[in-house]
Amino acid sequence: MSDSDVPSQVPVECPGCGEETAHEVLKPGGHATVQCTVCGHTHKVEVPEPTTVDVDVVVSQDGESYTATLDGEPDQQVATGDEFIVETEEAIQQVRVTSIELSGDRRVEESDLDHAATVWTRVVDNVAVNITVHPKDGRRDETRSLKVYVPGDYEFTVGETVSFGDDEIEIEGVQVRDEAADTYRHEKFDHEGDMVYAKDVKRVYARDTKTAAWSAW
DSSP: OOGGGSOSEEEEEOTTTSSEEEEEEEEOSSSEEEEETTTOOEEEEOOOOOOOEEEEEEEEETTEEEEEEEEEOTTOEEETTOEEEEEOSSOEEEEEEEEEEETTTEEESEEETTTEEEEEEEEOSEEEEEEEEEOTTOOGGGOEEEEEEEETTOEEETTOEEEETTEEEEEEEEEEOGGGHHHHSOSEEOSTTOEEEGGGEEEEEEEESSOSOOOOO
16 A cells, blocks of 8 residues: 555554543554554554555547446446546546446446446546538528537527638527536527537537538539
8 A cells, every 4th residue: 555545544443541532644654653643642553554446438539439447446436427537558638437337237317336337437637529510591401411420518609690610600599418408407508698618418409601502513
C-alpha cells in the first residue's frame, strides 16, 4: 500500500483517553503511527489496506470502441448518466455511462462496482453530432445529413444561426439522448431559446440559410 492510499485520519480506540476517536496518521506502514485528535496521545495501530475492485469499461467514440478500467471501492455506486475520466495510452477522456452489465449479460441502470461486470460508456468531451438539414425553400426531398465535431459543452440553441465550414444553418429542433432525458425532462426541443449541450444531443434538426436547393452531383 502506497502512502497515497493511506487515509489522513482513521477512527481507532485511544489508549490515552479510552475512547474511539479520529486519529491523524503521522507515519504510515504495516503498523502506522497515529495521534489522537482529542487528547494528543501518540501510539501505533494497524491500518487495514483499503479493498478496491477493477471493472472493465467499454468506451465508444464515433462508431469505434476500446476498453479501459474503472477502479474503486466495492460498494461505490455507478449509474447511467454518470461521468468520469478514463486514461489509456492514447488519451485521457471524459466519458458518460450509457449502460451497466452484470454477470449473465443482464443490463441495469445502476449497480455497485462489486457486482458490475462491464460499464458501457461513450466519450463526451469531444463529440460527433448528426444534423438533419432541410433546404431553405422547404423541399423535403432535398433534405441532407451533416455530421459536425464539437466540444461536449458546445450549446445547440433553437432559433440560432450557426456556421460549420461552408454550411450556415438555423437550428429548428434538438432531440436528446436517452441517458440525458431525465436531465432535460423532454426528449425533443423546438421552442426558440431551448438549449441542449452537444454531449446530450441525439440529433439536431436545422434549415439551410444560404441556398434554396442543391444537387447531390
